[in-house]
Amino acid sequence: MHILAPALLALAALFSAANAKSHVKIKLSVPTLVQCEKAVLHWKGGNPPFKVWAQEDSRTPDGISPIMDSTPNRWAEWKVDAPAGTRVSLRLRDAKGHWVKTYAEVFQGKDDECVNLAYPDPPEAARPPPPNEWKITRGLEFVVLSVLVLAACVGIAFVIGGQPKKGEGERQRGEYVQVQGGGDPHASHEGGEAYAAAGRWEGGRRRGVPQLAAV
Incomplete structure (x- = not known):
């Protein structure tokens, strides 16, 4: 019993280490994949350098696309050479053996000149990208x-x-003429004397001393 206990602890430690490698927090972000068009993959976490590749979603894949064998960056560019309609598995492994994978569908592109012939024919018809x-x-x-x-x-x-315009309603200025005289009010120079006083209005109030002038 004393001999089995250390062995069991060692096995448990190995299992935990192997499990941790596959569940380390590495987040791989994959854009929409379009046949024969460039796609930029981004990821967070892990320890550089990184290896990135794509393969058909199969236990024994025929089609494999190396993307980056070793890169210190946390991004990689892939010209999608998998045929449209293929469901690919994108995988990443860091320097310590931690890995992550995600799946994506390849959508129909404008041409097929770059298609990797190692991939089998897709099981479903290709769809246009969303x-x-x-x-x-x-x-x-x-x-x-x-x-x-x-x-x-x-x-x-x-x-x-x-x-209102500046000064309008606040300061009003104007000329006024006051006419005084006798006789016919409609007469201009006959029947009396008329006097005109010039002055100024400000704010509705009369200012200044009027100047009288004979007309």
Whole structure:
């Protein structure tokens, strides 16, 4: 019993280490894969250098696409040479043996000149790539932002246009003529004397001493 205990502990430690290698926190991000178009893979975590490759989703894959044999970066570019309609397994392994894999479908592209013939014929017909959700979202954001900016400009113009001009309603100035005389009020020079006084108005109040002049 005393001999078996250390052996069991050693086996448990080996199992834990092997399990940890496959469950280390490495996150691999894969974009939409289109036949014969470039795709950039990104990942987080792990210890460089990294090995990255793609293969058909099979236990005994015929089609294998080396992407990076050894890279210190946390990104890799792959010109997708798997035929459209293939379900591929993208795999990454770091310097300490930690690994991660993810699956993706290859969509139909514009040409097939780069296709790796080692891949078998896909079991399903190829599909066109889905619309780019990022572009749609950015387009909607641009429209909303444009509407908000336009509404703000209209509001500012309305506020500025609705205000009275500088001095209007506050300071009013004008010339006035006061005519005094006798006789016929419609006569210009006959039947009496007329006097004119020049003055100024400010804020509706008369200012200054009027100057009298004979007309």
